[in-house]
Amino acid sequence: MTKKTRKNKKSSATAKKRGSSLWRKIWSLTWKLAIVGAAVVSFYAIYLDQIIAQKFEGQKWHLPAQVFSRSMALYPGAAINHPQLMAELKLLGYRKVANPRQVGEFSASSTRIELWRRPFLHPEGNQAEQRVMISFDSEGVSSVTRMSDKRELAVFHLEPVLLDRIVAGDGEDRLFVPSPEIPSIIIDALILVEDRSFYDHFGVNPLAIARAAMVNITAGRTVQGGSTLTQQLAKNFFLSSERSIVRKVREALMALIIDFRYSKDEILEAYLNEVYMGQDKSRGVHGMGLASQFYFGRPVGELTVSQQAFLVAVIKGPSYYNPWRYPERSQERRDLVLRILMENDKLTVAQYKAAAESPIGLRSAKKSVHQKLPAFFAVVKQELRDRYGDSLLQQSGVKVYTTLDPMAQEAAEKAVTSTMALLNKRAKNIQVGMVVTDKYSGGIAAMVGDKVPGYEGFNRAVEIRRPIGSLIKPFVYASALNQSDKFTLATPVEDKPITLKNEQGKTWSPKNFDKKFSGQVPLLTAFKDSMNVPTVNVGLAVGVSNVASTLQKSGWADDISPYPSMLLGAVNGSPLMVAQVYQTVADGGRYRKLTSITAVLDSQNQALDVSRAAGSQAINPATDYLIQYAMNQVVRNGTAKRLGAAFPGVRLAGKTGTSNDSRDSWFAGFDERNVAAIWVGQDDNSKTGLYGSSGAMAVYQAFLQQRPPLSLRMIPVNGVINGYFDRTTGAAKQGNCDNIIGLPALDSSYRPAKNCGESLSWWQKLVGN
Structure with missing residues (x-):
């Protein structure tokens, strides 16, 4: 072997040795980096796991506080007629059929309504679904019979109307629905359309990702996604919508963790309540429960197959498939979902054809899923603050049950809108405040604070303080009639010019509206014709302080200056204050503080404590009966006789009121069901040229035309x-x-x-x- 050969072999061996050493270094570095990477990923996974566990095992969502109307109570003798119940069922989204076969349906004849009521959460406990027959007579409800055993029920409640949800700052709105209450067609369609291998993969489907990538590359744009339902849930719960590799990796890792920690049913329930389904102005509509109300105005469990398919169809693009803006586009997408269900044996051919040929059945776009009730909600929020403090509405899942009667509110709003349009031709820039109460419950049934009922601003139903004029007279005469040894409805009262002088030497000479004097008139005539001079004489005879006391015992909250001018209404108040004292008159002289809330439940559906002031007998019941009789005479042939003529055969009670120079027009009155107090005037306190009978009473008359009155029963009381x-x-x-x-x-x-x-x-x- 030559020297050169030996040198080459040595060089080759050295090179091999160096190469081997390099690979060993690379390998050493690789597995060390792999260990470090694995550790980093593990620690990151642990971090993500904690985030996921906190979300899934704690409060998944901040559920908006739900605000409900009153729950209509039906019982023998209830002052509810056939048309009113029909209107209530329509508002609640019940379907009229020939024969009720399932929850949410009813049938009707001229005197009876057969109803299959939905189950619902009542403040007094869960109410099961129930099928009943409700019968009516001329007085209202005559009987409520349970169909299963023909037993007559003492009381039967309809579910309250969900008025609104007080949405948190994130703008997300939803109604939580447990997955067992979601129809199976929705779940089948969701899995077939969005993630067919949902029950087989571990949160991520590599084959689906690869398939989507190939389709997108071929198309040159994104036309298909490879995300599983679990990945979509991870993105919606924890991540932004940015498109990046880092975000997708994090999404996949979180999906794996979610799938490992939780069952498929838990994941599905979370998705069904989280998924974005549309936009209701500033509110994001999330979850199937709210989407069902948003698109169809009824619970998800009552949707048709066609409607259920649409909810799955719209997931792909709520804006793109907006059914009100793009009806053909949305119907095509719905039909595709129906076809997929049929092809996978979830629907028969006949079911598919029937569903595909049916309209989607949307609610009216003009009818919002949440009520715009700024005046009433302001009172509700203030009452909640007074009772529970400022933090209550920030808690998740709170349920507030109010006294609002949706039918009364609708009638009040229509009455205000139509009447103010007519009155504005006579007096420019006039405004209105209106409060309606439930005579039996003592709750606020309706409230309007502006001539544009939905306007969120100054609430004239509560915040104004204007002279109430002749609306004080029932309390003057109640004070007198309570002294039955001196006054009756027939007692003659002087009607002659009088002049009174105060301590400063100033004089006051009250005059009647027509500037005339009659010498003397019966007390009832003075009352029904709203005569000023006889009223002052009666008030002075019984004592101004006694009149003030009667008014305050009846619920007048503000201080009253005990001057003679007070006898003609020189007392400032609001429609709510007037409604309070007239509620006392309508309720047999019993004072109960008006309320807007009946119950509040926390997130666990436990009732919060409610402390209410005890009621009291402000006016003797027998005396109060005489005042009701006199107020009925006002409507029959007194200052409100035009109202009586508009409703012949119906017994109503009312009182007109006008302040000096026709600056304020007032009316207060009641039928067997509701008490109403109305003010009409100008914000700058200028003259309107309207009287109580031509301004505020016109609003009340329009209200009764929208909500046909129930005649006062006027049953004489003991004494x-x-x-x-x-x-x-x-x-x-x-x-x-x-x-x-x-x-x-x-x-x-x-x-x-x-x-x-x-x-x-x-x-x-x-x-x-």
Whole structure:
């Protein structure tokens, strides 16, 4: 072997040795980096796992506080007529059919309604689905019979209307629905359309990703996605929508962790309640539960096959497949989902054809899934703050049950809108405030704070303070009639010019509206014709302080200056304050503080404590009956007789009111169901040229046209009898005497003369006649 050869071999060996050493170094570095990488990934996975566990095992979503209307109670004798219940069922999204076969359906004849009620959460506990027959008579509900055993029920509740959800700052709105309550067709369609291997993969489907990549490369654009439902859930829950490799890797890793930690059913339930389904103005519609209400106005469990298929169809692009803007596009997508269901034996051919040929059945685009009730919601929020503090509405899953009657609210809004358009031709820039209460529950049934009911601004139903004018007169006369030994409805009252002087020497000479004087008039006439001078005389006779006390006991919250001018309404108030005291009159003289909330449940559906002030008897029930009678006379042939003429045969109670120079037009009245208080005027307190009968009463009349009134029952209470009085002197008489009038009177002081001879009334004796 030559020297050169030996040198070459040595060089080759050295090179091999160096090469081997390099590979060993590379290998050493590689596995060290792999260990480090694995450790990093492991630690990162542990970090992600903690984030995922915190989300899944804690509060997945901040569920908006739900605000419900009152729950309509049906029972024998309830003041609810057939048309009102029909309207309520329509509002709740019940379907009218020939024969109810499932939940959410009803049938109707002229005197009966057969209803299959939905199950729902009531403040007093869960209410199961129930099939009942409701019968009506001229007074309202006559009976409620359970169909399963023909048992008559003492009380039966309809589910309340979901008025709104108070959405958090993220703008996400949803109604949580457990997966067992989601129809199987939706779940089958979702898996077939979005992720066919959902039950087989481990959160990520490499084959689907590869297939999507090939399709996209061939098309030259993104036309197909490879993400699984689990990946979509990970992205929606934890990640942004940016398109990057890092985000996709993180998404895949999180999907693997989610799939490892949780069952497929848990993942599916989370997806069904998280998925983005559309946009309702500033609110994002998330989840199948809210999407069902948003698109169709009814619970997801009551959707047709066609509607269920549409919900899955719209997932691909809620804006692109917006059914109101692109009906053909959205229907084509729905039909594709239906065809996929048929091809995979989830629908028969007949079911597919029936669903594909049916319309989607959308709710009206004009009808929002949440009510815009700025005036009422302002009162609700204030009451919640007063009861529970500022933090309650920030808690997830709170349920607030209110007193609002959706039908009364709709009638009030229509009445305000139509009437103000007409009145604006007579008096420019006029405004309105209106409060309607439920006579039986003592709750606020409706509220409008602006001539544009949905306007969020100054709430005139609550915040104004304007002279209430003649609306104070029932409390003047209640104070007098309570002194039954001195006053009856027949008592003659002086109607002559008077002048009063105060401590500063200033004089006040009240005048009647027509600037005329009658000498004397019966107390009932003074009341129903809203005469000022007789009212002042009566008020002075019983004492201004007594009148103020009657008003305050009836619920007037503000202080009252006990001056004689107060007797004619020189007392500032709001429609809510007026509604409070007239609610007392309508409720037999019983004062109960008006409320807007009946119950509040926390996220665990546990009722929060509610402390309410005890009610009290503000006006003697027998005296109150006389005031109701007098207010009915106001409508029959007094200052509100146009209202009576508009509803012949219906017994109503009312009182008109006008402040000085026609600056404020007021009306307060009630039927058997609701009390209403209405103010019409200008914000700058200028003259309107409107009186109580031409302004505010017109709004009330329009309200009753939208919500047909129930006639007052006017059942005499204990202590009230039918009395007879001399038309001239007001003296109590026997029923067989001449020149008499029959009027209700308090039994405690009704002492008719034994013969029909002349006798003087208390008032005549007082004035020395």
